[in-house]
Amino acid sequence: MRWSQYFVPTLRDDPADAEVVSHRLLLRAGFIRQLGAGIYSYLPLGYRVALKITQILREEMNRIGGQEFLLPALSPRELWEESGRWSVMGDNMFRLKDRKGGDLCLAMTHEEVFTSIARHEIRSYKQLPQVWYQIQTKFRDEARPKSGLMRLRQFTMKDAYSFDVDAGGLDRSYEDQREAYKRIFDRCGLKYVIVEASSGAMGGSASNEFMTRTDAGEDLIATCERCGYAANLEKAASRIPAVTDDAGPDAPEEFPTPGVRTIEDLTIFPGGAAADRQIKTLVYIATINEEPQFVLALLRGDHQLHETKLADALGANAVRPAQAEEIRDLLGAGAGSLGGVGAYQQAKAAGREVRVIADASLQGRRNMTTGANKDDHHLHGVSIERDIKPDQWADLRIVASGESCPNCEAGTLEVFKAMEIGHIFKLGTKYSESMGARVLNPDGKEVPIIMGSYGIGVERIISAAIELHHDADGIIWPRAIAPFDVVVTVTNIKQQEIRDAGEQLYTDLQRAGLDVLLDDRDERAGVKFKDADLIGIPLRITVGKKISDGAVELFDRTAKQSTDVKLQDVVEHVQQLALAGL
RNA sequence: CGGGGUGUAGCACAGCCUGGUAGUGCGCUCGGUUUGGGACCGAGAGGUCGCAGGUUCGAAUCCUGCCACCCCGACCA
Numbered sequence: 212m213r214w215s216q217y218f219v220p221t222l223r224d225d226p227a228d229a230e231v232v233s234h235r236l237l238l239r240a241g242f243i244r245q246l247g248a249g250i251y252s253y254l255p256l257g258y259r260v261a262l263k264i265t266q267i268l269r270e271e272m273n274r275i276g277g278q279e280f281l282l283p284a285l286s287p288r289e290l291w292e293e294s295g296r297w298s299v300m301g302d303n304m305f306r307l308k309d310r311k312g313g314d315l316c317l318a319m320t321h322e323e324v325f326t327s328i329a330r331h332e333i334r335s336y337k338q339l340p341q342v343w344y345q346i347q348t349k350f351r352d353e354a355r356p357k358s359g360l361m362r363l364r365q366f367t368m369k370d371a372y373s374f375d376v377d378a379g380g381l382d383r384s385y386e387d388q389r390e391a392y393k394r395i396f397d398r399c400g401l402k403y404v405i406v407e408a409s410s411g412a413m414g415g416s417a418s419n420e421f422m423t424r425t426d427a428g429e430d431l432i433a434t435c436e437r438c439g440y441a442a443n444l445e446k447a448a449s450r451i452p453a454v455t456d457d458a459g460p461d462a463p464e465e466f467p468t469p470g471v472r473t474i475e476d477l478t479i480f481p482g483g484a485a486a487d488r489q490i491k492t493l494v495y496i497a498t499i500n501e502e503p504q505f506v507l508a509l510l511r512g513d514h515q516l517h518e519t520k521l522a523d524a525l526g527a528n529a530v531r532p533a534q535a536e537e538i539r540d541l542l543g544a545g546a547g548s549l550g551g552v553g554a555y556q557q558a559k560a561a562g563r564e565v566r567v568i569a570d571a572s573l574q575g576r577r578n579m580t581t582g583a584n585k586d587d588h589h590l591h592g593v594s595i596e597r598d599i600k601p602d603q604w605a606d607l608r609i610v611a612s613g614e615s616c617p618n619c620e621a622g623t624l625e626v627f628k629a630m631e632i633g634h635i636f637k638l639g640t641k642y643s644e645s646m647g648a649r650v651l652n653p654d655g656k657e658v659p660i661i662m663g664s665y666g667i668g669v670e671r672i673i674s675a676a677i678e679l680h681h682d683a684d685g686i687i688w689p690r691a692i693a694p695f696d697v698v699v700t701v702t703n704i705k706q707q708e709i710r711d712a713g714e715q716l717y718t719d720l721q722r723a724g725l726d727v728l729l730d731d732r733d734e735r736a737g738v739k740f741k742d743a744d745l746i747g748i749p750l751r752i753t754v755g756k757k758i759s760d761g762a763v764e765l766f767d768r769t770a771k772q773s774t775d776v777k778l779q780d781v782v783e784h785v786q787q788l789a790l791a792g793l
Numbered sequence: 794c795g796g797g798g799u800g801u802a803g804c805a806c807a808g809c810c811u812g813g814u815a816g817u818g819c820g821c822u823c824g825g826u827u828u829g830g831g832a833c834c835g836a837g838a839g840g841u842c843g844c845a846g847g848u849u850c851g852a853a854u855c856c857u858g859c860c861a862c863c864c865c866g867a868c869c870a
Contacts, residue, residue, distance in 0.1 A: 220803085222803090222804055222805095222820090223804070223805090223819060223820070223831065224804050224805045224806095224818095224819070224820095225804090225805080226804070226805085227799085227804085227805070227806090227863085228799090228862065228863050228864095229863090230863075230864070239804095245862085247861085247862085248861085248862065248863090296870090300870080302794095302868090303868085303869070303870080319870055320870045322870085349870085351869080351870075353868085353869070354794070354867080354868050354869070355794095355866090355867085355868075355869090357863085357864085362869080368870090370870090410870095429869085518867095518868095529868095531867090634870080636870090664870085666870075684830095700829095702828085702829055703828060703829085705828085706828095734828095734831090735827085735828055735829085735830090735831080735832065736828070736829040736830070737828090737829070737830040737831055737832080738830085738831050738832095739829090739830090739831095740829075740830045740831085741830065741831045742831085744830090753829080755829060756829075764829095
């Protein structure tokens with residue numbers, strides 16, 4: 212490609228709207244342009260990167276036996292009613308009507324559509340396993356699109372689905388995908404950790420996320436350097452020192468606490484209690500099977516609730532904090548004086564039901580302090596099992612850096628920000644049950660197909676690659692996904708000897724099978740160097756003065772070092788470097 | 794959805810408070826000089842001042858409503 216004819220609108224100034232590095236550089240370097248919030252156009256340079264990535268995705272999917280499909284993005288309501296996700300997806304799904312008034316959606320993911328093909332065509336275990344995938348546009352009406360290509364409303368996803376007769380088959384399919392994902396991200400030059408994750412609205416038994424560590428990320432993950440434990444904070448556990456309590460009184464004792472509203476207040480209130488001797492009581496409304504239900508979540512005073520953990524533990528689609536009036540209506544007191552003791556009776560008296568779920572760290576705790584469900588009053592001497600008897604115990608608290616690893620003896624957890632670049636799920640039979648995708652197994656018995664689902668966001672790979680690989684001058688693409696292998700910079704197009712040498716190199720490199728960009732613009736050398744650095748081509752060949760000695764410069768974008776190379780040796784040099792990968 | 798912010802030329806911004814000619818830098822065009830890390834001189838082109846309504850002799854500027862985008866939070870197959 213000749214730069215003089217190529218559309219690469221680089222910007223000298225940083226666009227004001229771009230905060231994160233990848234967004235800023237993608238705009239400045241002329242890879243993308245914004246059309247609306249979370250909607251971007253790929254410019255030629257950007258699309259070349261996307262194509263390099265999708266090619267890698269194809270190769271690795273095909274390698275594990277994947278078969279490429281292309282399904283519609285437009286999808287009728289009825290299909291989604293079958294799986295129950297027409298309502299589960301809520302406002303995140305783009306919905307539209309056709310001219311007859313029929314409901315359609317723009318698919319956020321394709322479990323339903325793939326399952327509908329499977330149920331019509333697959334009858335026997337002999338046709339299994341199958342691994343189907345596509346690389347396709349997905350739509351999500353994100354509440355808050357942000358950070359350039361990191362959270363989009365329209366984006367490109369490689370989504371794959373596995374179909375097996377039994378759990379063992381799913382395990383193998385899942386493992387294949389996991390290995391394929393490792394190869395994909397390695398090839399794309401991304402460092403990542405594989406973490407345990409919540410399955411959320413996807414359902415299913417197990418899931419792993421592939422996360423890249425970056426402060427631009429939106430997720431928090433906890434890892435243990437010592438044993439390799441890694442989990443999304445929505446799933447992460449930790450060990451904390453056990454607390455031993457005195458037996459305390461035979462029954463809770465109420466005492467007045469005028470003006471005390473918070474855990475903090477009560478720690479300094481005369482006759483109060485330290486935070487780790489208090490029970491924090493939070494009122495939530497959980498939507499379980501479409502039914503809203505009051506939930507009391509109990510935690511140690513110095514712990515934080517993780518809402519996803521709460522939703523997962525309850526099997527709820529959604530949870531939200533109750534509002535002040537709802538709380539008073541339920542328990543007869545304001546948010547500063549709530550407690551689990553007598554909550555069932557309080558709720559019943561108010562004509563309501565409440566489910567009490569307590570964090571595991573409260574198990575066996577005695578002689579604690581908590582609200583009395585009476586304004587400005589608290590209770591001393593509360594023993595959880597004796598006085599509250601929660602319906603359910605679960606891990607609800609947010610783990611913190613420095614806490615002990617749940618998996619090994621000596622390790623401690625580190626919590627940091629990361630971006631999700633891939634997610635794999637063991638779906639089990641959630642979709643095959645609800646949608647009737649069954650096969651006959653070897654015993655002649657009809658069983659639901661066991662499914663897995665595996666996604667990778669193309670734009671997330673682009674963003675992550677830049678977040679990980681850039682410097683003050685611009686992007687530094689990992690070789691495998693760079694838009695070009697090498698850029699040939701002709702310092703002065705008006706000098707015949709230099710120009711001819713550049714042209715010759717351009718054709719020679721192309722003949723050697725390389726993607727070459729020839730900077731044949733009538734610009735000053737400085738402008739060309741700046742632009743080349745900005746767009747991040749890993750290698751640059753500078754054709755200039757030294758041509759009279761039969762030499763050019765080979766510039767390594769990563770190391771920012773250049774070496775003189777004889778003209779006749781350049782192609783071989785570049786070829787070696789390009790093949791060597793990163 | 795809650796909170797904050799911004800909309801003026803392709804990009805970055807000033808002008809608005811205190812109403813009266815729409816400006817600066819970069820980029821763009823033409824001419825000349827330059828030519829290895831975003832050159833210089835000269836001459837130009839380019840703007841429904843986000844949209845609608847109102848106040849006023851007169852609105853980029855004041856008032857009302859709406860829209861869009863960005864950031865924080867909530868949310869997030």
